[in-house]
Structure formats: structure tokens, C-alpha cells
Amino acid sequence: QQQVKQSPQSLIVQKGGISIINCAYENTAFDYFPWYQQFPGKGPALLIAIRPDVSEKKEGRFTISFNKSAKQFSLHIMDSQPGDSATYFCAASRRGSTLGRLYFGRGTQLTVWP
């Protein structure tokens, strides 16, 4: 059972546009929601993360929006650049004995056209 659902599977955006990737979860025990960026041949790199006590977190051109009641969170990439072309994964984690164990979405392949 997929604990974190991610959409779309692929996304094509013009340079300068806004890229939006959405994720949803069911388990209310999740309390940490990171996003990862992965380039071909590389491991996933932590991009930005949010905890459920805030509704938005912004770091540069990257923003996470979090809706606790809807159990949804999304990544917005403003002013998208060709260098942002990569695969993006959302994930969720919970405290306790499994701290650090991540449940991943299926990934979104982003292509930014120049």
C-alpha cells in the first residue's frame, strides 16, 4: 500500500514558469515531510522539509505548502530553470522507534524547457 501518493508522474514547464508537485498521505502519525531532488546517476538530495505545525516553508525558489486537515503537501518551484530538471520525490516520516525511516512517493520527473 502506497503510504504517500505523488502526482503528476511527469511535468514539463517553460523556463521561468512555476512547477507544482503534489503529495497526499493517510497516516496522521507522520510528522516530517521532506522533498528530495535526484539527478541521473546520483543519490537523492534533501531539498526542503516541513513539519505539520507550519503551513508553508520557503527556501529560495522552493516552497512547501502544507494542508494538515487535507493531509496534503506540495512543492512549488518558482522561476523554474533548466537546471531544475530532475526527479523529485516527496516523503513522510514519523517519530518513535522508526525515526528516520522514510515513506516515498513514486516521484515526478520534471523537465524545464529553455
Place this chain on the structure above:
Amino acid sequence: SAVISQKPSRDICQRGTSLTIQCQVDSQVTMMFWYRQQPGQSLTLIATANQGSEATYESGFVIDKFPISRPNLTFSTLTVSNMSPEDSSIYLCSPGGYTFGSGTRLTVV
């Protein structure tokens, strides 16, 4: 953040053989997570390793196929045993969770 060294970065192996992947981190971490990423897919947790205890395996993964060692708090190995082409994947360690090694790209022929 911790510096993670994962070796080898890639390998091509014959079916029926075994490969041991090493993960070294520059700081002590309690939990070591090992993930598999099949071609074009997301990451799937193989097992969680805590020093001094047996690793805990996820459904679909067994110790005989993926034995893990955790001799200390900065080092772990994952062995892929009796390999078949279906084992061709990227294998990633995650010391402490949240950050990842650069991965081992395994191709089984």
C-alpha cells in the same frame, strides 16, 4: 551534515555471484537504513540496522538474500547474494535517515 561514502559507485556482476556494498559515515549514527531503487522507480526500504542487534527487514526482503553487517556506529555493509538480473538497481544507504549516500548502481548480467 554528515559526509557519507558509499562504495562501489557501480558494478556489473555475473548472475549467481554476490556483491558487498559499503557505507561509511564521518559521524556516529544509531540507525542505518538501506534502500533499493529499481530503474525508473521510487525508493523502497530493504532493512534497518542498529548496531549490536539483528537488522529488521521489510516485507519482501530476507536476510539470506540481503545480509547486513553493522560492526560500529559509523559503518555498515549490505550484501546482495546470489544475484539475478532482477537485482539490477541502485542501492542506497541512509545513515540516521533523511540523507543518502551517492548510491551503488548494480547491473547483473
